Amino acid sequence: MSRTVTDLLSVRAAAEPGRIALVVPGVGALSAEEWDGYSSGVAAGLLEHGVAQGDRVALVFGNHEWIDYAVAYCAVLKAGAVAVPLSDRLAPVTLRETVRHAGATATICGSGLDGSLTLADLDTGHRGALPVTVEPDDPAQILYTSGTTGKPKGVVATHANLTHGSAPSARRRAFTHSRHLLHAFPIGTNAGQVMLFNALDAHPTVVAQPRFTAERFARLIAEHRAGTVFVVPAMAIELLASGALERHDTSSLLLLGSAAAPLPAAVAAGLARALPRATIANYYTSTEAAPAQTIMIFDPERPGSVGRPSAGGNVRVADEDGCSVPIGTTGEVWLRSAATTRAYYGDPEATRSVFDGGWIRMGDLGYVDDEGYLYLVDRDSDVIKSGAYKVSTLRVEEALYEHPGIVEAAAFGTSHPVLGTTVSAAVVSRTPIAPEALRAFLLDRLAQHELPTRVHTIRALPRNSAGKVDKRLLRAMCAMASDRTETDLP
Structure with missing residues (x-):
């Protein structure tokens, strides 16, 4: 059954009103009930300011403002509009160009940019239903790619895409082994959005570290007895090189997930030695492909693999004409999503070149072995x-x-x-x-x-x-x- 993002929040707030969904160390905490109520008040304010269904609203927040960002994000969606998450660390010219490209009719900012709105400006105090109907197939967000190989593109995701696989009951929520999940991903990235949805729908309370330092990250694992953490390879490398994992009690950790880039085998092996109780998992996806992904539990026998497809997805390797190649042959990597696929905003030609009948071209070269494990050879542009x-x-x-x-x-x-x-x-x-x-x-x-x-x-x-x-x-x-x-x- 398809759901909307706002459904997830309202159901969670009704079932577990006092549950702390999100914590930002040194800043504060947000319960499910507070999140639901506050976002309704801000959504009403957006409607009063003339934001209409389908309008794009830019959200410009710093990483210490995860709580305000979470409220603003859900408020935009409750108003029937489309959220455009952006980091306040973008260069001013890049920020202006991205807001212009998205055609944003309003901008909400944590600290208040010229011409932008703040949550204080918008909160009407309204709590309850709004005169807006949001459907699962409506667009929910436009997330801009990192642009490492070209100009960033806006990737549109519907509510149905974002809520695919969401848990209908507490018994089936993700990461039930953990009371707390820790990350330090920035706002405006695909990895950051995944953590936002963990706060909405997963079992643990999500702890968002505003600025990553290895020492502080390891200390937060110990303080919160975190059972799950997510990092990017650069963070994993720093955690190992600094020795921070050895200086703090990380015995609570049962899962370390690495995302956003391939995890070098030597780094994965080092993490396995430093965290003997934890499963080390590498997640391979992209802003375009999500929620399609492969997951690899670290295996010394397959040090270079990024794993096999999960959650009803699929993987294939194809030649330049899109025809599948034999097992063990290098070609272009495609992932298939079991959810409604995404698209590029305002760029039908680029959409046709990357999205094809549920399959998404990843821009990577790789091959699949006879047991279905995917191995990346390189980015096509980096060979x-x-x-x-x-x-x-x-x-x-x-x-x-x-x-x-x-x-x-x-x-x-x-x-x-x-x-x-x-x-x-x-x-x-x-x-x-x-x-x-x-x-x-x-x-x-x-x-x-x-x-x-x-x-x-x-x-x-x-x-x-x-x-x-x-x-x-x-x-x-x-x-x-x-x-x-x-x-x-x-």
Whole structure:
């Protein structure tokens, strides 16, 4: 049975009015009943301000404002409008362009931008039903992609898409092993939206850390006796490198989920050692594909796999013409969603190129083994074509992460007068690594054409708000002598 997002909130508030849905450490907490009532008052205010059904409303909030954001998000949907979640950390020109592209008729902001509304401006004190009918097939949100390989696109999701798989009763809610679920995902990302819906529909109280630091994150696990946490690989890497997991009692942790980017096998293995009671799970999806995903429980026998489809979804690998390729053959990865699929806002041509009869082109190259496990080879746009070879940056990065002195690593292509492109890498290391030693280490793990011809040592990998490495910015950084040192491998 299809539901609306507002159905989830009203049902939860009626069944468990005092349940704390969301906690922001150092800021406050929000119960289901408060969430439902406050959002109704703000929705009434939006209607009084002339917001009509189907209008887009931009939501610009900082990560310390998760509670106000949650209220504003549900208020927009109760008014029959479409929420456009945006981070307040976007560059002003990007924010203006995104609001313009979405055609937003209003903007709600936590701190109050020029021309925007605040919750205080909007709350009418109304509590109860509103003169608006919202249907499951109505659009609910437009979420903008991270834009690591091009201009960000707005991805439209309906209520039916967002509520697919929602639990009809308390006995079937997700993560019942946990009283608290901890994350530090930013507002305006797909991962952040998943955590918002966990606050609406999952069993645990969701604890949102406003700004990730490894020490504070580990301390919050101990303070809340968190049974579930979600991170991106960059956070997992920092948790291990800092030693924070060893300084705090993390024995309550039973599930660590990693999302937004592939989790390097060496990092997953390190997490398994540091958290012996926890299941380490890697989730593979995209803003376009959600809720379709694959899930991989860490398995040393399959260190490079991102798992098998879950929740009624499917995966296939196809050639350039869209025809499925044999098992073990590399091609384009497609995921199939069991829910109503998403679409690009205002871009029917791009929608046709990515969405096809319930299947979503992921933009990745990969293959499936004979047991249905998916392995990613690379982002299609990141594959390095060097001479007669195609080099997977993921494979190069996996090899670099195995080096005990390397904390973070990213591989990318740089121009070459003969080969066209060669492999370069950027690393963050604990201590200086001699080029000869690094080459000897990699020779056992990579083919000759996969070896980086140049390694840049930098302070930190540049990442976007979703935690993904921004390789366009990385190339620019590595071209600037003031921001790196570089080493030609012998």
